[in-house]
Amino acid sequence: MRLIVQKFGGSSLRDAESVLAAARKAIRAKHAGYQVIMVVSAQGTTTDDLIAKAAEITATPSPREMDVLLATGEQVSIALTAMAIQELGEQAISFTGPQVGILTDRNHRKARIRSIDIRRLRAALDAGQIVVLAGFQGMTDEGDITTLGRGGSDTTAVAVAAAMKLAGYDVTCEIYTDVDGVYTSDPRLVPDARKMDAISYDEMLEMASMGAGVMHSRSIEFAKKYDVPLMVRNARSDALGTWILPEAPWMSEFPVCGAALAADESRLVLEGVPDRPGVSHRIFSALADANIAVDMIAQSVGRGGRATIGFTVLNSELDRTRKILMPIVAEMGATLLESGRVSKVSVVGAGMRTLAGVAERMFSALAQAGINIQMITTGDIKISVLVEENTTAEEWATETPSEPTKKAHLEARKAVVGRRALRTVHDAFGLALPRKGAGVPAEPADNGFRPRPQPMVVHSEADHEAAIARLAGMEDVLVSGVYLNTEQCRLTIHDLPDRPGNCARVFTAVAQAGILVDMIVQNIVAPGRAELSFTVTRRDYQQALHCTEEVLRSIDPSCRVVGDADIAVLYVTGVGMRTHTGVARTMFGALAARQINIHMINTSEVCVAVVVDQERGAEALECLREAFRLA
Numbered sequence: 001m002r003l004i005v006q007k008f009g010g011s012s013l014r015d016a017e018s019v020l021a022a023a024r025k026a027i028r029a030k031h032a033g034y035q036v037i038m039v040v041s042a043q044g045t046t047t048d049d050l051i052a053k054a055a056e057i058t059a060t061p062s063p064r065e066m067d068v069l070l071a072t073g074e075q076v077s078i079a080l081t082a083m084a085i086q087e088l089g090e091q092a093i094s095f096t097g098p099q100v101g102i103l104t105d106r107n108h109r110k111a112r113i114r115s116i117d118i119r120r121l122r123a124a125l126d127a128g129q130i131v132v133l134a135g136f137q138g139m140t141d142e143g144d145i146t147t148l149g150r151g152g153s154d155t156t157a158v159a160v161a162a163a164m165k166l167a168g169y170d171v172t173c174e175i176y177t178d179v180d181g182v183y184t185s186d187p188r189l190v191p192d193a194r195k196m197d198a199i200s201y202d203e204m205l206e207m208a209s210m211g212a213g214v215m216h217s218r219s220i221e222f223a224k225k226y227d228v229p230l231m232v233r234n235a236r237s238d239a240l241g242t243w244i245l246p247e248a249p250w251m252s253e254f255p256v257c258g259a260a261l262a263a264d265e266s267r268l269v270l271e272g273v274p275d276r277p278g279v280s281h282r283i284f285s286a287l288a289d290a291n292i293a294v295d296m297i298a299q300s301v302g303r304g305g306r307a308t309i310g311f312t313v314l315n316s317e318l319d320r321t322r323k324i325l326m327p328i329v330a331e332m333g334a335t336l337l338e339s340g341r342v343s344k345v346s347v348v349g350a351g352m353r354t355l356a357g358v359a360e361r362m363f364s365a366l367a368q369a370g371i372n373i374q375m376i377t378t379g380d381i382k383i384s385v386l387v388e389e390n391t392t393a394e395e396w397a398t399e400t401p402s403e404p405t406k407k408a409h410l411e412a413r414k415a416v417v418g419r420r421a422l423r424t425v426h427d428a429f430g431l432a433l434p435r436k437g438a439g440v441p442a443e444p445a446d447n448g449f450r451p452r453p454q455p456m457v458v459h460s461e462a463d464h465e466a467a468i469a470r471l472a473g474m475e476d477v478l479v480s481g482v483y484l485n486t487e488q489c490r491l492t493i494h495d496l497p498d499r500p501g502n503c504a505r506v507f508t509a510v511a512q513a514g515i516l517v518d519m520i521v522q523n524i525v526a527p528g529r530a531e532l533s534f535t536v537t538r539r540d541y542q543q544a545l546h547c548t549e550e551v552l553r554s555i556d557p558s559c560r561v562v563g564d565a566d567i568a569v570l571y572v573t574g575v576g577m578r579t580h581t582g583v584a585r586t587m588f589g590a591l592a593a594r595q596i597n598i599h600m601i602n603t604s605e606v607c608v609a610v611v612v613d614q615e616r617g618a619e620a621l622e623c624l625r626e627a628f629r630l631a
């Protein structure tokens with residue numbers, strides 16, 4: 001049986017008229033021959049309003065009671081939506097998450113789904129009902145209500161779609177929102193952003209985790225893991241939206257497919273950390289134990305037995321992070337420093353793996369716009385930079401919109417430097433121009449429904465079986481591989497003056513020599529001085545050293561580059577690598593247990609990479625395979 005799961009976000013359920021419009025879409029799908037499950041969020045800004053109500057009572061609400069409170073928003077929506085469908089003459093039934101057995105762990109406010117019991121959903125569908133299910137919520141084994149983290153209704157929708165797919169349904173999942181699809185950047189912040197026709201799971205995963213709030217990143221993990229056909233589209237039109245697909249060859253033709261801004265992170269710097277095995281593990285496992293996801297990590301190359309580690313966490317986790325790290329920092333004889341407000345701007349694209357010059361283009365554009373970069377990290381298919389927000393309250397006060405707006409969108413508007421940086425990189429990569437995948441005029445809607453283009457990656461039977469076996473722990477992390485690369489060499493520039501344009505000059509010189517740079521880590525290690533490390537292939541090593549030395553002479557003769565040809569890079573790949581705090585913990589823990597020192601770290605949603613001494617590379621590979629139970 002063909003089943004469609006339609007998720008409607010709060011922005012598409014603001015008022016009675018939009019609830020009725022959503023109901024009509026579901027009815028139309030049913031009349032087109034589909035069974036329909038609607039997953040709905042709380043109306044408009046309800047969740048923000050509920051959080052504000054709690055804040056009027058207490059600054060430290062109990063997480064359990066917060067979940068009881070927040071889950072009410074979605075309960076209002078399911079009842080109203082079911083009534084709307086009935087009013088329009090169709091049968092509908094509403095369910096909360098607990099009513100259909102959405103079981104989660106006990107992490108209130110950011111619970112992860114463990115399993116879904118689809119029996120009640122199936123019975124209602126078989127009885128001809130349109131099912132209206134509350135997004136964002138579940139319950140623990142003990143029957144306590146939990147919520148899945150902000151934006152979590154997307155995850156409910158895709159998880160339900162995945163569960164139904166594994167039960168044999170032919171499923172498509174549509175995410176209805178207030179824009180036409182996934183754009184090259186947030187269209188509220190970049191007016192000339194373009195709608196994409198398709199984007200790969202990995203690209204969307206990185207975009208979402210880098211701040212593209214149109215999708216909840218964990219929902220993409222499910223879609224990728226269970227190969228759920230997924231389209232983001234507009235609740236107010238029939239135009240085809242954006243397919244989220246397995247990667248297709250044409251996607252690598254462009255170095256960058258999109259750019260994103262995150263304005264809700266804080267940067268912390270640990271200075272004078274002992275440079276020895278186990279230290280990263282000690283720090284990041286303490287945060288992982290408290291379920292704090294660390295975003296960018298830039299660990300500088302140690303000097304004199306001490307290293308600097310810079311990293312970012314969500315603003316909402318700052319106090320907890322500080323509290324956890326204080327005793328550890330004191331014990332290590334290190335110092336914990338905090339930056340002021342920062343914004344993170346990232347570019348994402350599958351083509352980055354093979355096309356040279358992406359870093360150069362990004363950094364040059366920012367330098368030309370006079371924007372200084374505080375920190376840089378790269379992933380397999382993304383580059384992120386951190387910029388300082390030095391704006392005054394008056395600068396952003398004028399930006400406050402008149403209509404009720406989600407707090408997350410207001411935060412992004414306050415990021416004056418971040419927005420300027422976002423537009424700058426969007427322009428630098430020509431993302432506003434028509435191109436394959438983002439520029440073909442919208443096709444006429446085919447009654448609003450259209451099967452997904454053929455997946456370009458064929459999944460083996462074994463993958464399928466493995467996926468089914470994992471349904472019991474639906475949101476358990478899926479580490480798919482560990483790889484060793486001994487063909488990379490590292491270059492480190494010490495004491496690079498921290499001024500706009502210096503990174504750009506280094507990477508321009510390297511790109512002009514046609515050299516592809518892999519990992520990049522930049523960190524401010526002393527006032528006014530940055531440390532910049534990057535890796536290139538062995539073949540390009542001598543030439544990269546030579547051009548870097550040359551360009552440094554013109555930047556500042558006192559700074560120098562040090563090369564290391566005896567390194568090994570280890571990559572752990574999969575989905576949800578960053579948000580599942582346990583991945584970094586397992587990885588750093590396994591290396592620490594073998595006394596293998598980590599020289600560089602890079603994290604992204606699809607890959608965690610570390611640099612170790614080459615002579616320990618094979619051993620590190622073996623111990624990580626063991627740690628992640630990979631044959």
Ligand SMILES: Nc1ncnc2c1ncn2[C@@H]1O[C@H](COP(=O)(O)OP(=O)(O)O)[C@@H](O)[C@H]1O
Binds near residue numbers: 008184
């Ligand atoms: N790359 C992007 N493409 C489209 N929209 C984006 C992107 N990045 C951020 N957004 C923002 O996401 C918003 C939709 O998310 P949200 O307001 O949470 O909707 P919903 O209530 O439907 O979940 C859009 O209005 C847009 O401003």
Ligand SMILES: N[C@@H](CC(=O)OP(=O)(O)O)C(=O)O
Binds near residue numbers: 008042047135153
């Ligand atoms: N209502 C929840 C869950 C959600 O997913 O909402 P939306 O689909 O409107 O982003 C929130 O605001 O976080």
